[in-house]
Amino acid sequence: MEKRYLFTPGPTPVPPEVLAATAAPIVHHRGPDFRVVYERCLTRLREVFRTENEVLMFVATGTGGFESAVANLTSPGDRALVVSAGSFGERWAAVANAYGADADHLRYAWGETPSPDDVGERAAGAKYVTLVHSETSTGVVADVEALASAAHEAGALVVVDAVSSLGAVPLETDAWKLDVVVTGSQKALMTPPGLALVSASEAAYEAAAAGGAPRFYFDWARTRKAQEALNAAFTPAVSLVAGLDVALGMVLEDGLDAMFERHARLGRACREGAKAMGLELFSPDNDRSAVVTAIRAPAGVDSDELLLLLRDRHGVTLAPGQGELKGKVFRIGHIGWFDVFDIASALSAVELALTELGAPIERGVAAARAFEAYDEFAAA
Amino acid sequence: MEKRYLFTPGPTPVPPEVLAATAAPIVHHRGPDFRVVYERCLTRLREVFRTENEVLMFVATGTGGFESAVANLTSPGDRALVVSAGSFGERWAAVANAYGADADHLRYAWGETPSPDDVGERAAGAKYVTLVHSETSTGVVADVEALASAAHEAGALVVVDAVSSLGAVPLETDAWKLDVVVTGSQKALMTPPGLALVSASEAAYEAAAAGGAPRFYFDWARTRKAQEALNAAFTPAVSLVAGLDVALGMVLEDGLDAMFERHARLGRACREGAKAMGLELFSPDNDRSAVVTAIRAPAGVDSDELLLLLRDRHGVTLAPGQGELKGKVFRIGHIGWFDVFDIASALSAVELALTELGAPIERGVAAARAFEAYDEFAAA
Numbered sequence: 154m155e156k157r158y159l160f161t162p163g164p165t166p167v168p169p170e171v172l173a174a175t176a177a178p179i180v181h182h183r184g185p186d187f188r189v190v191y192e193r194c195l196t197r198l199r200e201v202f203r204t205e206n207e208v209l210m211f212v213a214t215g216t217g218g219f220e221s222a223v224a225n226l227t228s229p230g231d232r233a234l235v236v237s238a239g240s241f242g243e244r245w246a247a248v249a250n251a252y253g254a255d256a257d258h259l260r261y262a263w264g265e266t267p268s269p270d271d272v273g274e275r276a277a278g279a280k281y282v283t284l285v286h287s288e289t290s291t292g293v294v295a296d297v298e299a300l301a302s303a304a305h306e307a308g309a310l311v312v313v314d315a316v317s318s319l320g321a322v323p324l325e326t327d328a329w330k331l332d333v334v335v336t337g338s339q340k341a342l343m344t345p346p347g348l349a350l351v352s353a354s355e356a357a358y359e360a361a362a363a364g365g366a367p368r369f370y371f372d373w374a375r376t377r378k379a380q381e382a383l384n385a386a387f388t389p390a391v392s393l394v395a396g397l398d399v400a401l402g403m404v405l406e407d408g409l410d411a412m413f414e415r416h417a418r419l420g421r422a423c424r425e426g427a428k429a430m431g432l433e434l435f436s437p438d439n440d441r442s443a444v445v446t447a448i449r450a451p452a453g454v455d456s457d458e459l460l461l462l463l464r465d466r467h468g469v470t471l472a473p474g475q476g477e478l479k480g481k482v483f484r485i486g487h488i489g490w491f492d493v494f495d496i497a498s499a500l501s502a503v504e505l506a507l508t509e510l511g512a513p514i515e516r517g518v519a520a521a522r523a524f525e526a527y528d529e530f531a532a533a
Numbered sequence: 534m535e536k537r538y539l540f541t542p543g544p545t546p547v548p549p550e551v552l553a554a555t556a557a558p559i560v561h562h563r564g565p566d567f568r569v570v571y572e573r574c575l576t577r578l579r580e581v582f583r584t585e586n587e588v589l590m591f592v593a594t595g596t597g598g599f600e601s602a603v604a605n606l607t608s609p610g611d612r613a614l615v616v617s618a619g620s621f622g623e624r625w626a627a628v629a630n631a632y633g634a635d636a637d638h639l640r641y642a643w644g645e646t647p648s649p650d651d652v653g654e655r656a657a658g659a660k661y662v663t664l665v666h667s668e669t670s671t672g673v674v675a676d677v678e679a680l681a682s683a684a685h686e687a688g689a690l691v692v693v694d695a696v697s698s699l700g701a702v703p704l705e706t707d708a709w710k711l712d713v714v715v716t717g718s719q720k721a722l723m724t725p726p727g728l729a730l731v732s733a734s735e736a737a738y739e740a741a742a743a744g745g746a747p748r749f750y751f752d753w754a755r756t757r758k759a760q761e762a763l764n765a766a767f768t769p770a771v772s773l774v775a776g777l778d779v780a781l782g783m784v785l786e787d788g789l790d791a792m793f794e795r796h797a798r799l800g801r802a803c804r805e806g807a808k809a810m811g812l813e814l815f816s817p818d819n820d821r822s823a824v825v826t827a828i829r830a831p832a833g834v835d836s837d838e839l840l841l842l843l844r845d846r847h848g849v850t851l852a853p854g855q856g857e858l859k860g861k862v863f864r865i866g867h868i869g870w871f872d873v874f875d876i877a878s879a880l881s882a883v884e885l886a887l888t889e890l891g892a893p894i895e896r897g898v899a900a901a902r903a904f905e906a907y908d909e910f911a912a913a
């Protein structure tokens with residue numbers, strides 16, 4: 154009966170009231186019991202996306218949602234600019250290539266922050282530009298507003314991977330003129346994985362109507378038409394929708410601005426605690442990086458070994474370094490259903506396990522510094 | 534606090550122990566707690582599919598799973614034979630067309646049973662033939678073994694929509710040489726909607742490797758490789774997988790043959806009860822039609838009106854007629870978590886509501902006849 158602690162950036166912990174909603178008896182997706190939930194959930198999604206557009210709901214992961222953008226927008230040979238600085242950016246380049254896009258890959262080293270100037274220079278002639286808002290593999294949150302503006306000036310549509318960012322850090326779909334925004338249920342929206350959520354602008358729908366790749370399940374027009382009639386095109390994941398509705402209610406009761414502030418405070422608490430222990434950050438030490446904190450393992454410690462010890466001896470799950478960062482960094486997620494006590498627990502667990510591994514870190518200071526930094530932010 | 538009764542052919546009622554499993558705290562999809570469940574679930578799926586092939590798991594509805602077959606198998610202009618005799622067959626024709634297949638649509642009137650001779654004649658030159666095992670819109674369960682054999686003789690791959698049939702009526706993926714079998718979590722597998730399950734033969738993988746349409750999320754090779762390493766390509770719907778694992782355990786504890794017999798008995802009980810009341814069946818009066826029973830509304834009664842009365846006054850949800858059957862038939866599902874008492878309740882509710890609508894039906898006999906027929910089958 155070892156208790157488990159999940160401090161990963163997705164899937165993230167789900168509040169008990171959301172889990173309970175997902176376990177209610179199944180209702181039929183064309184009946185009034187479901188329609189009430191469905192309509193409210195779709196309305197709440199528009200509020201969370203800060204858009205007037207319909208937020209399309211697919212039974213899929215975030216990758217499926219992102220692929221819907223590529224499938225609806227890519228006719229063979231269309232130019233696309235894919236901006237990447239980590240694992241997820243690389244994935245979107247692979248998806249664009251799979252769809253026969255003439256994809257120009259603006260590739261930064263993992264952990265770098267994409268620059269609006271670079272995007273502006275490279276976006277000319279592109280039908281669309283893909284951006285990653287929060288690169289979960291590195292902890293970097295990009296300045297999507299500035300990047301999108303540069304892409305728009307070059308005449309391109311803007312497609313944003315907001316899978317780990319939406320609800321955690323500010324994202325203004327309409328005010329920033331983001332043509333496509335993709336997220337998933339299992340991050341800041343505090344719901345089990347299984348729903349991909351996609352908003353699209355009129356310009357994006359027009360481009361999709363004029364071309365795109367073969368598609369049916371991920372076709373935007375079909376899903377939009379069905380949703381507008383509250384009559385889902387395909388059997389929705391009714392239990393996940395019921396959970397998402399409850400979770401969105403929680404988010405909006407606090408208010409999005411409170412969510413953003415809480416995430417910024419959690420990020421600062423995590424960074425300050427890690428530094429107090431003597432660890433070096435991999436993700437940038439700024440308040441925009443409020444989603445996940447990537448931390449370098451101390452010299453002589455393999456971060457994968459640290460994570461196995463945490464998981465198998467202590468029941469604490471953190472996220473590993475991916476790709477070229479494997480073995481070098483570990484990541485603490487603080488997206489969604491997280492409070493500062495979770496940060497303190499995660500840091501204390503790291504401190505304990507590093508001590509067990511014989512790493513020369515300072516003990517007994519990380520949690521206290523995390524609480525302090527959390528409060529400093531609020532006072533500032 | 535009106536109690537609800539769900540007698541639809543999907544989503545179907547989910548056992549409480551399965552719902553409870555879906556509401557357990559979220560685990561990380563790359564950790565050992567999930568891997569144990571994932572591996573057992575994949576093993577159980579092979580048993581339920583009666584195949585040695587990997588059963589690919591997608592976060593999607595049944596339509597997404599079916600589309601994976603079309604996307605992996607269709608290069609532009611490839612000939613495909615689409616066999617349809619109802620709503621779902623029509624949908625697969627639309628999917629094949631969306632992917633640029635040269636689709637020959639062998640189209641029967643809704644409610645007819647496809648003939649192996651017709652398939653044999655038309656399949657020549659087709660890369661694949663799509664079959665619907667249980668046409669949920671009409672209640673017809675086709676003789677997939679004979680149809681598949683005819684398609685194979687003509688040299689075509691066989692793709693089977695087993696969404697509402699798998700687990701309810703006999704389906705032998707390997708013994709019948711079915712190249713692709715698609716099902717969903719929300720029918721006989723007694724799990725909330727959200728998982729599409731797809732088995733593919735080596736011949737199907739070879740055809741996919743040699744061609745197909747642009748794809749990433751639904752790419753079979755990527756998903757197969759990831760599953761074989763127990764390392765899902767994309768974040769799995771961990772809570773639904775936990776539920777499916779429990780449901781499959783229940784199915785296999787009873788045994789598939791017991792499942793098939795129970796469904797056949799439920800089908801017979803439903804048909805006999807409906808006839809005893811004086812109603813006319815739309816679906817065939819044979820024991821293969823064990824999934825859903827389509828019944829004609831009596832003269833002068835609109836079946837949609839009947840269903841609204843059942844739903845809004847009595848809390849009982851049945852399924853309407855679709856497409857050209859709208860208003861003419863209603864359907865009682867008996868897939869998965871159903872026992873004869875559910876059949877009796879559904880028939881009693883229909884009897885009550887038809888009486889309220891002034892239809893001249895015989896009262897007080899349907900449920901008794903259903904129980905009797907259920908027992909007769911077992912004695913036979």
